[in-house]
Amino acid sequence: MADSSYGVLSELETIKFVRKIPGLFAKNANLVCREIGDGNLNLVFHIKEDSLQGKSIIIKQALPYARVVGESWPLTLDRARIECEALMIQNTICPGSVPQVYHYDQELALTVMEDLSTHIIMRKGLIGRKHYPYFAKHIGTFLARTLFLTSDLALDPQTKKQKVRQFINPEMCKITEDLVFTDPYYDAKTNQFNPLIMIEVKEIWGHVKLKLEIAKLKERFLTHAQALIHGDLHTGSIMVTEKDTKVIDPEFACYGPMGFDIGAVIANLLLNYCAHEGHTLDQNERLQYQDYLLYLVEKIWTIFEKEFRSLWKENAKEQFASLQEYEDDYLLRLLQDTFGYAGCKMMRRVIGLAHVSDLESITDPKLREKGERLALAIGKQLVLKREAARDIRNLTSLVRNVENGKA
Secondary structure, three states: OOOOOOOOOOHHHHHHHHHOOOOOOOOOOOEEEEEOOOOOOEEEEEEEEOOOOOOEEEEEEEOOEEOOOEEEEEOOOOHHHHHHHHHHHHHHHOOOOOOOEEEEEOOOOEEEEEOOOOOEEHHHHHHOOOOOOOHHHHHHHHHHHHHHOOOOOOOOHHHHHHHHHHOOOHHHHHHHHHHOOOHHHOOOOOOOOOHHHHHHHHHHHOOHHHHHHHHHHHHHHHHOOOEEEOOOOOOOOEEEOOOOEEEOOOOOOEEEOHHHHHHHHHHHHHHHHHHHHHHOOOHHHHHHHHHHHHHHHHHHHHHHHHHHHHHHHHHOOOHHHHOHHHHHHHHHHHHHHHHHHHHHHHHHHHHOOOOOHHHHOOOOHHHHHHHHHHHHHHHHHHHHOHHHOOOHHHHHHHHHHHHOOOO
């Protein structure tokens, strides 16, 4: 979207803007605004009434370029519409799982939404070895409901095709196509990695079988409009408390393969698993927390599958859905896709642009390389062995085997 009325807001301009929205704040409220965005793409403002019990909101404004790079990397402002509409659909399908949207301004590419200051970014909690007893249930249910209920299984063909058109998101998809499925597997200019893992990186660049399997996964991402996916569902896009889970930032939302979202969540739990090789030097503490992370991986899939099968029985409209063999085959293909996309996500976060703080916060490159090597080894095996997957326990066994040098 290009509009002459668009302009990047300052903190003062943001306060003036929200005062014009009916019912948001009291007319004479004393408002305090600060820009808190630390992501790669957008401005994020926190606005609060200057009182102990004052109301607060978040305003997210899309920039016409990637914030992490600058104006040399232009981006569509339509991603703000995509994000807003995705949030509203997700909140309808899975109430309370995403921040509530209060207002959207198309001209400014801006969304006003619920403040989640009581939550923290999940990635930070995992680095600190926090436990989240409700997370697996929340995210497994979110994945099942948002994926099943936006797919051909639940929607009539005409409605589904209209939804595909609504969420055409070519510029954001191009980022995924390049940074997840292409650049990390070649000596691309965008790649950034620890020089101490050069041997492992070059081995991946020359691994013909691996690159063939990644090409197949990329093709599936390009062509398989299976459901409305979040498109960037990592632990930096999930905010948590001990009892609550909120999914944020679906500006990469599009119709794509369901396993891409499931794999992204699992990949980020496994990246955290690998990062504790450097963060948690006490072996007993490290092994206990790594076991917890693998438990989360298994539980997420188990809850996802149970909810997905329940939705299938209650809501499936596809004529062939009554075939038990079709249901079983569908879930198996989802599991195998999940393996493959998790593997791609792991490798790209070590080799390509935009790393994860789980690993990057290990400041000593020599200490960090152990976790990075482990992440690359696990990622490779997830891609190469995905078609042999029959159970989520195959994934957790694979992780343990790789770490123990048995894969």
